[in-house]
Amino acid sequence: MKKIINDPRHVVREMLEGAVARSPGQALLSNENVVVRKQHDGNTTVAILSGGGSGHEPAHAGYVGEGLLAAAIAGDVFTSPSVDAVLAAIRTVGGSAGAVLVVKNYTGDRLNFGLAAEMARSEGIPVEIVTVADDVALRDTVAADRRRGIAGTVLIHKVVGAAAAAGKTVVEVADMGRRAAGGLGSMGVALGSCTVPAAGHPGFTLGDDEIEYGLGIHGEPGVRKGPIAPADSLAETVLSTIIDDLALARGARVALLVNGLGATPPMELDILLRGALNHLHGKGIDVVRAWCGNYLTALDMPGASLSLLKVDDELLGLLDAPTHAPAWHGGGKLNEAPIREVPAAASDALAATSPTPGGDAVRRAAHAAAHALLAAEDELTDLDAKAGDGDLGASMRRGAEAVLALPDHAWHTPEGALRYMADAMRKAIGGSSGPFYATGLMRAARELTDVAEPTPLQWHAALAAAADAIAELGGAKAGDRTMLDALYPAADAYKAALDAGMAPFEALEALHLAARRGAEETATLKARAGRAAYLGDRALGIPDGGAVAVAVWMGALR
Known part of the structure; x- marks a missing residue:
């Protein structure tokens, strides 16, 4: 295994120290792996918190900033953060305005964030939880409320972060997050596995012509293997599953997220974006916003995920609201006239x-x-x-x-x-x-x-x-x-x-x-x-x- 690290036991802390060093609006708690927004006032604005295991960078610390998260809690690589870490984050940024925890639907995250929320409530801090379970690859395997939370969670961060910045109450912010999460679907494909620093070897192997469909974000295999296919075919396969699960009809308005899993170059992500846009347009689905890049990764995994979020004017306004979080890549507006004729020579x-x-x-x-x-x-x-x-x-x-x-x-x-x-x-x-x-x-x-x-x-x-x-x-x-x-x-x-x-x-x-x-x-x-x-x-x-x-x-x- 070749990694640019010092000691596998210290990668999370050292990574956070480096990330915060280049982000003037952030601070790192002295005794916990928690990144907080310096200027957040928990008594006037609802605090949005999220987190989970590390290895998903730029999530979650990259989304700490005005208009997005007030705090991000980092566990060890692919391991839920502790109750104490979550509680320390709530105490630091939470106040009388309350806190909303955005939790991906993994057992460890639900338990530790849930217990920390209960403890914070007992201390007088209003806390609501929004659980994201957007992995449609599991639609035939488990009940909807047991699906995993994957890359689409980033869009929920943006929605609730903007709602909090707009002055909504903790209940209103949580309700908005739950409504958005109910119209969210994601699915990923991987061309190979990732290597956890402490393990030193890939989590699974694939043949030269094989890919995994419907993988999670922790290096685990997907729901099935299949032959490698052109980018347009991959986009069609993944989007067809999402469209069916969300019951999207012609004329539906959606936001699209093309998310790299860590080792996929921008060239391939843009090709996948192109294929996704063409497929959605062919279905008569109106893509009103689109983002493409590394938003929630799985260390060095080669692959990508696609997410669709059903939107209306209110949700679209929240997605468009400004934010200064370092990892948010921009407004997501599409180019209405991407082709220009060449002047005559x-x-x-x-x-x-x-x-x-x-x-x-x-x-x-x-x-x-x-x-x-x-x-x-x-x-x-x-x-x-x-x-x-x-x-x-x-x-x-x-x-x-x-x-x-x-x-x-x-x-x-x-x-x-x-x-x-x-x-x-x-x-x-x-x-x-x-x-x-x-x-x-x-x-x-x-x-x-x-x-x-x-x-x-x-x-x-x-x-x-x-x-x-x-x-x-x-x-x-x-x-x-x-x-x-x-x-x-x-x-x-x-x-x-x-x-x-x-x-x-x-x-x-x-x-x-x-x-x-x-x-x-x-x-x-x-x-x-x-x-x-x-x-x-x-x-x-x-x-x-x-x-x-x-x-x-x-x-x-x-």
Whole structure:
């Protein structure tokens, strides 16, 4: 067993000391594992108390705060707190306004909280008990009043905490809690067991394809095993049981709680929330509030539970009431418009332009470059495998195929062609090559905005701008053994040839020769950027694959 603890005998006290240290509104009783709210006045406001065995964090201490609990009593891991601890909590926060104890329906909790309540009443403190028995998985096993109390208890905390903060009497608060508890149903599924620190081993085992349905919150097995299923199917199975038990009809209003059991990541809980919302909406059930996260856990158990609470306007108002308890995650309001359309890309607007000779020239050049890259796939793969991860050839092939697949309207203008190629390369190529080529092509397109037939000098400006954009994005420079060591020499040679009065075809020949020479010289350079930089001197003697790829497609431009 691996646990970040000191001594299994002291985990509860040390955990509470850490939790209270980060919660300025709380205090820890000196001689009991009880967390109380500092500013609660038991003579003016009903005190709400809850608790149980530890291991359910953030319950119960995380819910101590204005608008929620006045005190939380922590027993040992999965063990009911003592009568003395419960009584100490009542004496500390209770007063003439009275106290309401929210108790999960386990024998130990009922006995110890019940006896403490009776003792407090004998001392003149009015005490009411609200028992939560929300585990619908036991509906065919025990009577309704013998079911376990599980994660839905947190919603009852919120209801009675808000009712107390609103100034209701102890009887009114308890009645509100009982009414809410009567419309509450929960059920959990587990993908594995948890490990109690004192035990040091899981409480039960499951096969690789098995899960437990209807488990409790103390590491005990569920009511049955079943095969693992997709999240949507799990949501449907669990919710169908709850819906049937609560007799929810189309049009019913509910609050939903998706609760992690300790080891389930937020990603999976949100997927489960999505499935639950879709299923409930399909049944015509109105989900007016929803919460998702770790609210009442079972140590490190992988799994989750779903809870539904029937609500009306009064209960909804109590759920919405403010609270400053550290573990309450927010208001629970759902997003009424979760999907937003993506604005049209600039290249989409260019699709309406008329074809130009310059655009057709770009198409011929781009198609030639693409075919050259396809023919060089094996060469590029081999180079990259020696000084990289070996995916360059496949990446260039995907990019080339994406360029060849562009529709006719993509080639109407030089600017539009470059933008469409940028989109195609970005979407087709993973790793670094896609962003580099897309950035360079977009910067080149900006240089040719509204230019129907670029001159050779304008093409040089576009190429130089593309190289600069790639350098800015990657943080590399000439001499770092990257594609820039082919791009920059090629751009310089092209400009020099044009300045010398060479014909465009001759300038393109100079461009290609400079790119090829620059690519070959990368074999003598020590890599200072890219994956080859991790190899140190072992990359020497091998040309950079990215630079060679530039030389390949530049050769096709002739």
